[in-house]
Amino acid sequence: MSVTERTRALPGGSAHDGHLPGSGPYRRVVAALFAAGLATFALLYSTQAVLPELAAQFDVTSADTTLTVSLTTLGLGAALLVAGPLSDVRGRTWLIHLSLTLSSLIALACAFAPTWGTLLALRLLAGVALAGLPAVATAYLREELHPSSHARAAGLYIGGTALGGMAGRLLTGAVAEAAGWRWALAAAAVLGLLCAVTVRLLLPSSRNFVPVPTGARALLGMTRRALSDRGLLVLYAIGGCSSGALLAVFNTVGFRLEAAPFDLGLGAASLVFLVYPLGTISSVLFGRLADTYGRRTVLPAGCLAAVVGALLTLPDSLMFVVAGLGLLTAGFFAVHGVASGWVPARAHAGSVSTGQAASLYLFTYYLGSSVFGTLAGPAWHVATWPGVVTLSVALLAATGVLAMYLRRIPTKL
Numbered sequence: 092m093s094v095t096e097r098t099r100a101l102p103g104g105s106a107h108d109g110h111l112p113g114s115g116p117y118r119r120v121v122a123a124l125f126a127a128g129l130a131t132f133a134l135l136y137s138t139q140a141v142l143p144e145l146a147a148q149f150d151v152t153s154a155d156t157t158l159t160v161s162l163t164t165l166g167l168g169a170a171l172l173v174a175g176p177l178s179d180v181r182g183r184t185w186l187i188h189l190s191l192t193l194s195s196l197i198a199l200a201c202a203f204a205p206t207w208g209t210l211l212a213l214r215l216l217a218g219v220a221l222a223g224l225p226a227v228a229t230a231y232l233r234e235e236l237h238p239s240s241h242a243r244a245a246g247l248y249i250g251g252t253a254l255g256g257m258a259g260r261l262l263t264g265a266v267a268e269a270a271g272w273r274w275a276l277a278a279a280a281v282l283g284l285l286c287a288v289t290v291r292l293l294l295p296s297s298r299n300f301v302p303v304p305t306g307a308r309a310l311l312g313m314t315r316r317a318l319s320d321r322g323l324l325v326l327y328a329i330g331g332c333s334s335g336a337l338l339a340v341f342n343t344v345g346f347r348l349e350a351a352p353f354d355l356g357l358g359a360a361s362l363v364f365l366v367y368p369l370g371t372i373s374s375v376l377f378g379r380l381a382d383t384y385g386r387r388t389v390l391p392a393g394c395l396a397a398v399v400g401a402l403l404t405l406p407d408s409l410m411f412v413v414a415g416l417g418l419l420t421a422g423f424f425a426v427h428g429v430a431s432g433w434v435p436a437r438a439h440a441g442s443v444s445t446g447q448a449a450s451l452y453l454f455t456y457y458l459g460s461s462v463f464g465t466l467a468g469p470a471w472h473v474a475t476w477p478g479v480v481t482l483s484v485a486l487l488a489a490t491g492v493l494a495m496y497l498r499r500i501p502t503k504l
Contacts (some may be wrong), residue, residue, distance in 0.1 A: 102292075106146070108233060108237060109235060109237035109240075109299070110236050110237060110241045110295075111237045111239075111240075112239070114238065116295050117240070118250075119293045119294065119295055120231075120232070120235060120236060120247075121295055122289075122299075123290045123294035124228055124231070124232065124249065124251065124499060125250065125251035125254075126252030126289045126290055126295070127187060127191060127221030127228070127251070127286065127290045128224070128228070128248050128250075128252035128255055129251045129255035129258060130191055130194075130286030130287060130290075131221055131225065131252065132223045132255030132256040133255040133256070133258045133259030133262070133279055133283060133286075134194050134195065134198045134215075134217065134254050134255075134259065134279060134280070134283045135163055135218070135221055135255075135259070136160060136166070136199065136259050136260060136341075137184070137259045137262075137263050137274070137280075137340065138160060138163075138214065138263070138280035139160055139259075139260055139275055139330065139341060140259075140261070140263045140264035140267070140275075140357065140361040140364065141267045141276075141344070142156040142157065142159070142160075142273075142342070142345055143156075143345055143346060143349055144267055145159065145272060148272060149206075149207040149210075151266035152468075153472075154410075154465075154469060154472065157342050157343075157464060157465055158211055158214075159210065159211065160214075160342060160464040161461040161462075161464050162211055162214050162215040162218065162461075162470070163214045163215065163217055163221070164218060164338075164458075164461045164464065165215070165218060165457065165458070166216065166218025166222075167218035167219065167221050167222050167442060167457050168222075168453065168454045168455075168456070168457030169216040169219070169454075169457045170218065170221075170226075170227050170428055170456055171451075171453045171454045171457070172450060173225050174186060174190075174222040174227070174247040174342075174445040175227070175230075175447050175449055175450025175451070176313065176314075176446060176447055178226055178227040178230065178446045179444050179445075179447060180196055182297055183231040183294055183297050183300060183446075184231070184294055184297055186223040186224075186227055187224050187231075187290065188287070190222065190223025190224045190225055191224060191283065191286065191287035192284075192396065194217055194283060195280050195286075195287055196282035196284075197213060197216055197306060198217055198276065199280035199284075201230035201274045201276050202277040202280065203211045210460060211279030212495065221452065222400075224389070225449075225453050226446065226453065227446060228248055228256040229245055229248070229431055229432055229435045229445075229449050230445040231297065232248065233435045233439060233445060234297065234299040234445075235295070235299055239382070241382075241436060242378045242381040242429070242432050243375065243379050243382055245378055245431060246375045246376075246377060246378020246379070246428045246429075246432065247374075247395060247413055249370075249374055249378075249424055249427055249432075250371035250372070250494075253367050253368070253369075253370030253420070253424050254367060254371050255365075257364045257365065257370075258282065259279050259282070260341075260364035260367075261361055261362070261364050262277065262278050262359055263276065263279055263361070264357050264360065264362075264364070265328075265361065267358075267494055268356060268357045268358035269358075280343075281487075293427045302369040313444040316441075316443045316444070316447075317443050317447045317448045317451055320438075320441055320444065320502050321499045323437060323438060323441075323443065323448055323451070323498065324435050324436065325493050325496060325497050326433055326452055326497070327434075327451055327452050327454075327455040328461065328493050329426065329430050329490050329497075330431070330444075330453065330456035331455035331456055331458055332487070332489045332490045332493070333394075333397070333423055333426045333427060333464025333486070334457070334459045334460045335464065335486050336401070336419075336483040336487045336490070337420070337457075337483075337485035338463065338467070338483075339417065339466065339467035339470070339479055339482050339483045340404070340416070340419060342464050343468070343470075343471045343476075343479050344412075344416070345357075345360050345361075346471060347412075347475075347476050348360040352407050353409060363412070363413055366413065367390060369418075369420050369421040369424075370423065371424070372421070373393070373396075373420075373421035373422070373424050373425040373428070374424040374425060374428030375426040375428075376425075377389050377392075377393060377428055378428055378429070381429050381433075386429050386433050387497060387498045390425075390430065390490045390497070391491060391494045391498075393424075393425030393429065394417055394422065394487060394490050394491035395424055395491065396419075396421060396425065396426075397419050397421075397423050397490075398424075398487045398491070400414075400416065400417065400418030400422055401419050401480055401483045401484050401487060402413045402480065402484065403418060404416060404419070405476070405477065409416075412459040419483075426494075427456075430452070431439075431449075431453075433469075434449055434452045435448060438466060459486075470482045
């Protein structure tokens with residue numbers, strides 16, 4: 092449907108300029124994408140809390156077990172390069188529904204994996220299936236909600252991903268201690284299926300989606316524009332560095348808490364993921380602050396909070412470790428919430444495909460997760476926890492430098 096045809100189809104002959112905050116459709120959009128984000132991240136990180144048990148079950152090293160996370164994020168990142176442009180041509184909502192359903196079913200298959208190789212293959216495939224939601228979520232929000240609510244709505248969506256990260260880890264950690272890792276992964280899959288049904292019932296169909304031209308030349312043109320904007324390139328790099336910093340810490344914190352002087356079991360160690368609601372709060376808060384004071388102003392503050400949090404985890408004190416993880420999580424989700432919402436806004440203002448730009452941001456985000464999350468294993472073996480914190484702080488420092496550099500790039504908003 093052309094823009095003219097779309098305008099004629101709407102009451103009053105005026106284009107729909109987005110659901111207003113407080114309206115019924117707005118609440119349905121936010122609730123649906125909150126549930127979708129929860130499911131995606133619960134499934135994405137469902138093995139993270141049970142890495143020590145996987146090491147014992149399959150007789151592999153702690154570094155090997157991180158592949159169950161890194162391969163999933165790698166598959167997701169690669170698939171985003173296809174899912175984003177595909178959504179620009181075919182639409183957003185069908186891809187969201189397909190992604191949630193397929194990834195939940197593959198997650199269920201992971202619980203029955205007979206060998207280590209099979210589990211890794213299924214986790215890689217799960218990452219590919221999961222790509223549909225993150226590829227289109229922020230673009231869908233920008234298209235369907237009123238401009239005055241874009242940053243806060245993106246914050247709410249990222250808040251759902253934060254709760255998903257917590258729910259997946261807590262659920263699998265508790266179930267694994269009671270019944271083993273297979274039941275734990277099955278429980279995460281059931282959670283994903285319940286969220287998929289919720290999204291199917293709540294998510295409104297797109298009203299403002301306009302397909303882009305198809306063909307190899309059009310795709311290359313979209314990609315070239317998405318890679319030629321300095322501001323977007325910096326935002327992509329921020330996603331990769333910040334996600335790598337967080338995943339490096341959470342991939343290895345279970346091994347630290349199971350060792351002396353903490354000596355915690357799987358279930359008790361997984362309780363540290365209760366800090367994740369702080370990420371929900373910070374992403375929503377920083378989204379509101381960004382709407383009020385501007386994204387350039389609030390982004391560096393999130394970086395600083397994350398650095399302080401990572402350093403706080405160094406003492407051999409459970410209180411300091413939990414406090415540090417909480418501040419690191421809050422700072423990271425502040426950065427990610429602001430940056431991920433900024434990408435489609437800047438892309439739209441610069442006549443760049445929003446789906447393509449969002450996909451490239453998330454590609455670097457998950458590439459950083461895969462690479463630096465995997466490097467956390469060798470860092471742990473070489474220098475234990477100080478080595479992991481050094482890796483994380485270095486990545487967060489790079490994020491802060493990029494955030495400050497972003498302030499010098501002319502705005503298009």
